[in-house]
Amino acid sequence: MTSARAAVPTGATSSAARAAAPASCPDAPHIWARGVSMDFHVAGRIHRVLHDVDLQVPKGGFVSLLGPSGCGKSTLLKLLAGLLAPTEGEVSVGGMTPMEAVRQRRIGIIFQEATLLPWKTALENVEMLMEVTDKRRPRAEIRDRAREMLRLVGLEQAEDKRPAQLSGGMRQRVSIARALALDPEVLMMDEPFGALDAITREEMCDFLLEIWERTRKTIVFVTHTIDEAVFLSRNVVVMGTNPARVIENMPITLDYPRNEDTYAIPAFGQTTAHLRRILKEGHRAGRSA
Numbered sequence: 001m002t003s004a005r006a007a008v009p010t011g012a013t014s015s016a017a018r019a020a021a022p023a024s025c026p027d028a029p030h031i032w033a034r035g036v037s038m039d040f041h042v043a044g045r046i047h048r049v050l051h052d053v054d055l056q057v058p059k060g061g062f063v064s065l066l067g068p069s070g071c072g073k074s075t076l077l078k079l080l081a082g083l084l085a086p087t088e089g090e091v092s093v094g095g096m097t098p099m100e101a102v103r104q105r106r107i108g109i110i111f112q113e114a115t116l117l118p119w120k121t122a123l124e125n126v127e128m129l130m131e132v133t134d135k136r137r138p139r140a141e142i143r144d145r146a147r148e149m150l151r152l153v154g155l156e157q158a159e160d161k162r163p164a165q166l167s168g169g170m171r172q173r174v175s176i177a178r179a180l181a182l183d184p185e186v187l188m189m190d191e192p193f194g195a196l197d198a199i200t201r202e203e204m205c206d207f208l209l210e211i212w213e214r215t216r217k218t219i220v221f222v223t224h225t226i227d228e229a230v231f232l233s234r235n236v237v238v239m240g241t242n243p244a245r246v247i248e249n250m251p252i253t254l255d256y257p258r259n260e261d262t263y264a265i266p267a268f269g270q271t272t273a274h275l276r277r278i279l280k281e282g283h284r285a286g287r288s289a
């Protein structure tokens, strides 16, 4: 198994390649980060969390950021989603800054916890962002759109249920419906299935691939679970620690649609074994840095 750096248009690039301006090229990646570093100030000291990260995600791509706990995956996702500004480097989403992309509702963000309002029903939770972001939109249109999104995530029977009456997987489906209701171009997902049991997690992965195949959103997905990253993604970007950087970008060549048989394909096992090795090497290098 070889590194994807030379073979695919996503992932780490050399500093020479950085001279080209992706935004001006017709085949520009949908999302890119160039030379991104991030420092946090902790107790009067500078803590460098990300160092010189380059990343490219094509339109309609599914890229997972894979790395050990605490390596900086969420920080990178927050930079791509406009929730943080980098200390150094640049980020672009659809040819604009992430903050502008958020303002134009091009980015939907899904966190590990579904963050639903407990006193609202599933339907009202899905309506919520539409109501807040477009106050002039007719009420009936918002309701129709929310119902359509609940149908898309298979929860049309649960529209009157409150979050406490839903399982963890169902709550996450509601939060995905809420994000999709605004029809963003990009979904940024930060360990969205991390709090779920193993079987529900696999079901949610099947479900997410169905949604992706139907909607063709560009998805950036954070996980520290190798199987999950391989099962879902077109590309897995492996991050090393201390400070976090991209150590490999691997195209996953398994055919879509993927389903439970995918886990039994020899190439699936070979790919996960390769990624496990790289992660361990990156972890060892980070410890001795």
Ligand SMILES: Nc1ncnc2c1ncn2[C@@H]1O[C@H](COP(=O)(O)OP(=O)(O)OP(=O)(O)O)[C@@H](O)[C@H]1O
Pocket (backbone or CB within 6 Å): 040, 041, 042, 047, 049, 067, 068, 069, 070, 071, 072, 073, 074, 075, 076, 224
């Ligand atoms: N706002 C902040 N201020 C200071 N340090 C921070 C801040 N946010 C993150 N960090 C630090 O940055 C490092 C990376 O954190 P991050 O949450 O990005 O890692 P992660 O790979 O997503 O971890 P996990 O998989 O456990 O969620 C950690 O050491 C964390 O303590």
